[in-house]
Amino acid sequence: MSQQQPPVRSTRRSPSRVPRPGALAAAGAMVVLPLVTACGGEKDAGGGKAAPSVTAAPAAGVVAPAKVEVIAGLTGCKAKIRIDADELRQGLCRTKKADYLITTFPEEKFKETWLEEARVYGGKYLVGPRWVVSVKPALLESFRAKLGGTVRELRGIGPKPGE
Incomplete structure (x- = not known):
């Protein structure tokens, strides 16, 4: 009865190859390109683009990033x-028009949890990707024009004033 020997592995090492900087840049572009093109929006059933869930700020043409200092500067x-x-x-802004809070989150799930907890208090909030601005309702549309996002009304619990 013959036994088979396991294959012999060579201990000889091939020379290390260090990729050229241009090759690294090209590889990075190949990784980023699909991500950028994938963010082009969803198509609706008719083949056109579906309405975005977060609207862009008409004045800026963008939606504010999730950083308290940047959002504060834009306002x-x-x-x-x-x-x-x-x-x-969370940052507090004090201006002649109003005092308001800017809250940012490292992940979208934290924002949704925060909004769920804020539902108890009710009210209207300006909501963007990973951020929420709490400002008096009369200023919501002017802030939306600067920051983008959507106005979200949360229903409080208990009787409404005047009921």
Whole structure:
């Protein structure tokens, strides 16, 4: 009875090849390109583009990024950071027109949890990707024009005033 020997592996190493910088850039572009083109929006059943879930700011043509300081600058204030935690950052803006809160989140799921908890209080909020602005309702549309996002009304619990 013959036994088969396991294949012999060579211990000889091939020379290391260090990729050229141009090759790295090309490889990086190949990774990023599908991600960028995938963000072009969804198609509706008729083949046209579906309405985005977050509208762009008409004045800026973009939606504000999820950073308290950037959003504050776009609204004309310098925020004082009140909360700087793993789940959220919150800054207070004080202007002649109003005091308002800007809350940002590292992930969308934290924003949705925050909104679910805020539902108890009710009210209207300007909501964007990973951020929420709490400002008096009369200013929501002017803020939306600067920041983008959508106005979301949350129903409070309990009787409404005047009921």
